[in-house]
Amino acid sequence: MTDLTSDATAGRPDGGLTAAQVAAAERQLMLVDRIQVLQNELAEWRVRDQMSHQRLARELNAVQDRLNHAQAENAALRAAVNEVHSSMSWRIGRTVLLPVRAAKWARRRRGRTA
Amino acid sequence: MIAPPVTSAPLFSIVVPVYKPRRAYLTAMIDSVRNQDFPDWELICVDDAAGEDAVVTGILSAAAAADSRVRLVTRTVNGGIVAATNDGIGIARGQFIALVDHDDVLAPTALSRVADTIAAVPDADVLYTDEAHLGEDNHPVSPFHKPDFSPERLRSHMYIGHLGVYRRSLIETIGGFREGYDGSQDYDLALRATEQARRVVHIPQALYYWRIHEESVSHRSDNSAVFDAAKRAIADHLDRIGMVGTVEQTHPVGVYRVRRPVQDEPLVSIVIPTRGGSAEVRGRQRVMVTEAVRSVIANSTYTNIEFIVVFDDPTPASVLADLAEIGGDRMHLVRWSAPFNFSAKINRGAVHAKGEYLLMLNDDVEVISPDWLETMLSLAQQEGVGMVGPMLYFEDGTIQHGGHVYTGGGPGHIAFGWNPGSTGPFAGLIIDREVSGVTGACALMPTALFNEIGGMSTTLPVNFNDVDLCLKVTTAGHRILWTPHAELFHFESKTRVAGVVQEELDSLLLRWGSKLEADPYWRFGADEHRQ
The missing domain is CATH 3.90.550.10 (Spore Coat Polysaccharide Biosynthesis Protein SpsA; Chain A)
Incomplete structure (x- = not known):
């Protein structure tokens, strides 16, 4: 068992993610989500308010502003999160391959003794 | 309704294999086509009883005489539904083939609705509509409100059904119906056609009435050959698209499951x-x-x-x-x-x-x-x-x-x-x-x-x-x-x-x-x- 009960933001005792990495990864998930939310909201406003142009312009501008901010922050965060994903990829490879190899080795062993 | 001049290449060729139908049902089918509010079609009836049933032959001949858009093909020997339908497709001139059974009925707006959809979606190669059953009293019942194109569902049962409309060039490319799949030949065709179609389009409106009566295939006591053909059709489909899996029937009405192995045991x-x-x-x-x-x-x-x-x-x-x-x-x-x-x-x-x-x-x-x-x-x-x-x-x-x-x-x-x-x-x-x-x-x-x-x-x-x-x-x-x-x-x-x-x-x-x-x-x- 990996015990992270002290605090997830204190990092993983098994050499996993640091607190900063966890925060960056979560922040980027949130930003990617926010960008999509705002893009959808823009589209929905266009659908809903085709007949009331004044309201459309006000809502569109506000949502567009928020979208621009989110995209800018997301771009700035990209490098940090790429680093997290690189770290995760290495660990995924280790976790996936080792049990598979172990299972194959066990099957070969059983084959020999059968 | 005034019959328009016949064009050399109508939009729709409606292909109907005919084999010993009830007279009233056959007449109702022909009438439903002739009553369409869209004129650009030809109806190709393939008499698979080799002219043995004089009354049926008479009905078909009379329809052809009354409307130049109705064409009659009489097979010299009974060939079964696959051969008969392929004969009809072989002489079709329409850009699209609509498949209709000899005892079923089209809604009056069926072809116009499909034509509108083709105009709106020019790359549509396969189109299908919702359908309803037609009881003995001629009242529509049990409407089947189908999903939009759902390839996983199609591997589980033949949900496309009627009215199915296929671009003729696509049908020719895939070689029409295949022998050896009788009873599930339409399922086999739907699988092969949708694999290659640029676009499969669903029209969410019941425009086809499938008549339920004692001679219907679905009322037969033993449909095991039909289900075996369906399983082979799905297995062939898996081979063609490179999907590893086995097919099993999971319900007596013709429902199937594709079992696939897990690849590489991921975490x-x-x-x-x-x-x-x-x-x-x-x-x-x-x-x-x-x-x-x-x-x-x-x-x-x-x-x-x-x-x-x-x-x-x-x-x-x-x-x-x-x-x-x-x-x-x-x-x-x-x-x-x-x-x-x-x-x-x-x-x-x-x-x-x-x-x-x-x-x-x-x-x-x-x-x-x-x-x-x-x-x-x-x-x-x-x-x-x-x-x-x-x-x-x-x-x-x-x-x-x-x-x-x-x-x-x-x-x-x-x-x-x-x-x-x-x-x-x-x-x-x-x-x-x-x-x-x-x-x-x-x-x-x-x-x-x-x-x-x-x-x-x-x-x-x-x-x-x-x-x-x-x-x-x-x-x-x-x-x-x-x-x-x-x-x-x-x-x-x-x-x-x-x-x-x-x-x-x-x-x-x-x-x-x-x-x-x-x-x-x-x-x-x-x-x-x-x-």
């Missing part, structure tokens, strides 16, 4: 948010999360898994100790100290996930099917699939979740509260099929996709976060599948008071309102829901 990260709460199940108090984990370990045949349990601060230390003991090296405990936010807790777990696949799992579940993970994983590994959900049952065995349905401006569970064992309308609860979404109580998806679409929206802390996630998955171009072959209990709302926060619903509608109006995959009305 699955099971993320479980919890507060470590207890509740009564089957008359006994239990700690929900420890029993959920215990059931996954004890009842699952798939073993390459890790648990990431994201627990709130108040979770009792004894629960954490039990989890550590039950999960061993596969257990990872992640603390959550902020206010409750289901989405944020799932995201926290996903950040720690090492698996290629992420399984979101509520802490109030219990595994029923030992191969549930293999079943879901083998579907999730198919090309273009972004998420997979299982069948969930309440404690009393009634259905809690048969997929999501997004219609009428809001989301809901398909088959909520229905009796166990229900097949659902048109086999909907016993087949793998595309859905608009699945519940976050148990959903499997590639971890990379989860990250790519920004995980769960933390702006939806309690409700609809799974709906939002599903809509992000499909908007990103991925399919979502639901399977009845992976089954779990979901003791819903035993650990948390359910409630809809209006603010969350408003949020959902603000971002997805237009996608919550009409579900493309589940279009059954109140009558069908009561089944």
Whole structure:
């Protein structure tokens, strides 16, 4: 068992993610989500308010502003999160391959003794 | 109606193999074609009884004499439905082939509606409409409101049915109907045509009436040859598209399942948010999360898994100790100290996930099917699939979740509260099929996709976060599948008071309102829901 009960933001005792990495990864998930939310909201406003142009312009501008901010922050965060994903990829490879190899080795062993 | 001049290349060639029909039914079919409000068609009737039935021959000859758009082909020997239909296709001049049975009836607007759709979707190669049965009293009953193109459903049963319209050049490319698939020749054709079609278009209107009577194929006592042909057609389809799997019939009415092997045994990260709460199940108090984990370990045949349990601060230390003991090296405990936010807790777990696949799992579940993970994983590994959900049952065995349905401006569970064992309308609860979404109580998806679409929206802390996630998955171009072959209990709302926060619903509608109006995959009305 990996015990992270002290605090997830204190990092993983098994050499996993640091607190900063966890925060960056979560922040980027949130930003990617926010960008999509705002893009959808823009589209929905266009659908809903085709007949009331004044309201459309006000809502569109506000949502567009928020979208621009989110995209800018997301771009700035990209490098940090790429680093997290690189770290995760290495660990995924280790976790996936080792049990598979172990299972194959066990099957070969059983084959020999059968 | 005034017959227009015959063009050399009509838009539609309606091909009808004719073999010993009831006279009244044949006449009704011909009349329904001649009464179309769209004139640009030819009707090709292929008399497969080799002119032996003088009355039928007379009806066909009279129709041809009365309307130059009606063409008659008389086979010299009885060849069966495949040979007869291919003969008709062989002389067809239309850009599109519409397939009609000799005892069925077209709605008066059928061809005009299809023509309108072709004009709107010029690259449509295969089109199909909804249909209804026609009882002995000539009244339409049992409308089948079909889904939009649903390739996974098509591997489970021949749902395209009537009215099926195929671009003639496509039919010629694939070689028409194949001998050896009699009774399921239309299923075989639909599979082969949709594999190559640029666009498959569903017209959500019942424009074809399928007559049910004693001589119908569906009323035969022994249809085993038909079902064998269907299984071969599906197996051939798998070979052609490079999908590894075996086909089995799972229901007497002609419903099939494709079993696929899991590729490469990937690690699955099971993320479980919890507060470590207890509740009564089957008359006994239990700690929900420890029993959920215990059931996954004890009842699952798939073993390459890790648990990431994201627990709130108040979770009792004894629960954490039990989890550590039950999960061993596969257990990872992640603390959550902020206010409750289901989405944020799932995201926290996903950040720690090492698996290629992420399984979101509520802490109030219990595994029923030992191969549930293999079943879901083998579907999730198919090309273009972004998420997979299982069948969930309440404690009393009634259905809690048969997929999501997004219609009428809001989301809901398909088959909520229905009796166990229900097949659902048109086999909907016993087949793998595309859905608009699945519940976050148990959903499997590639971890990379989860990250790519920004995980769960933390702006939806309690409700609809799974709906939002599903809509992000499909908007990103991925399919979502639901399977009845992976089954779990979901003791819903035993650990948390359910409630809809209006603010969350408003949020959902603000971002997805237009996608919550009409579900493309589940279009059954109140009558069908009561089944």
